[in-house]
Amino acid sequence: MQTDFIIMGGLIVVAIGLIIYSLRSRDSEKAELVRRRTAGLEPTQDVNALQAKAKERVFAQTLERAAPMLSRPVMPTTAEEQSKLRAKMMSAGYRRESAPVLFLACKTLGGLVGGGLAALYAMGAAKEMNDVLFWAIGGLGMGFMLPQFWLSSAIKKRMEAIRNGLPDSLDLMVVAVESGLGLDAAILRVSDEMGQVHPALAEEFQIATVETQMGVPRSEALTRMADRTAVQEMKALVAVITQAEKLGTSIAKALRNQAESLRTKRRQRAEERAQKTAVKLLIPLVLFIFPAIFVVVAGPAVIHLMKTFNSGVISK
Numbered sequence: 001m002q003t004d005f006i007i008m009g010g011l012i013v014v015a016i017g018l019i020i021y022s023l024r025s026r027d028s029e030k031a032e033l034v035r036r037r038t039a040g041l042e043p044t045q046d047v048n049a050l051q052a053k054a055k056e057r058v059f060a061q062t063l064e065r066a067a068p069m070l071s072r073p074v075m076p077t078t079a080e081e082q083s084k085l086r087a088k089m090m091s092a093g094y095r096r097e098s099a100p101v102l103f104l105a106c107k108t109l110g111g112l113v114g115g116g117l118a119a120l121y122a123m124g125a126a127k128e129m130n131d132v133l134f135w136a137i138g139g140l141g142m143g144f145m146l147p148q149f150w151l152s153s154a155i156k157k158r159m160e161a162i163r164n165g166l167p168d169s170l171d172l173m174v175v176a177v178e179s180g181l182g183l184d185a186a187i188l189r190v191s192d193e194m195g196q197v198h199p200a201l202a203e204e205f206q207i208a209t210v211e212t213q214m215g216v217p218r219s220e221a222l223t224r225m226a227d228r229t230a231v232q233e234m235k236a237l238v239a240v241i242t243q244a245e246k247l248g249t250s251i252a253k254a255l256r257n258q259a260e261s262l263r264t265k266r267r268q269r270a271e272e273r274a275q276k277t278a279v280k281l282l283i284p285l286v287l288f289i290f291p292a293i294f295v296v297v298a299g300p301a302v303i304h305l306m307k308t309f310n311s312g313v314i315s316k
Helices: 002-038 047-074 079-091 099-124 129-178 183-193 199-213 218-229 232-247 251-315
Strands: none
Touching (some): 079 099, 129 232
């Protein structure tokens, strides 16, 4: 039993170490890329990076081949459910046609791996067959739901990034419109300028611009953009632009007012998070810091009382 726990602990430590190492390598690659761009040099890639990308490509191709078979048991049966899944993948930033199939395949694969690992652990711990079955079902459920949790987290993260980038992008769009550019050209300029700062928002602007250039009406392209992002502030922005075009009012003034409103909301969200910090700190204070303070402050007094009580009992 102790050996199993030691093995599991070692595997967890190794996994955490590999994750930290991979993150450090990515940070170093970004730092090297920034250094070379600052120096005016062309970005280069070493052999290890190329080999890692080749391995990732092979793994992705293998998964794409096996994805249809793995996703078949959990594939939504109705077109409405498939459309909802595709909309969620687009909200997370994955627009490839095979993205929903790969996601469902990952859910099936995660369930099988989680159930197998849980069953192996239960059998290694010499548990009864009922317990082994219970562990396998629990691992199956956890492995099956992990991709769903990841998708929800990715959607929230991307929505937050788009929401935080809207005020700055609107300020630049106001400057572009007031300088004489049309709205389509201003959106394209904002997408080019904000590509490094707010890549998710810049990507959405680029898609809307391409759709407009392909003949889709601007209002429809912007509405599709708002539906893809699922951000309320983006929907409000699209409504303001559409209303300004219909009424013939100044788009620059409408964009400036919207930017001020969004900036105020962003500041209020930051203040709200700051106010919640005290409440979030209450749990670690009560569980960890207050007991330690109580031991340090009241410990000597308790020891003194115990010594006094023991001495009184002995004297009697």
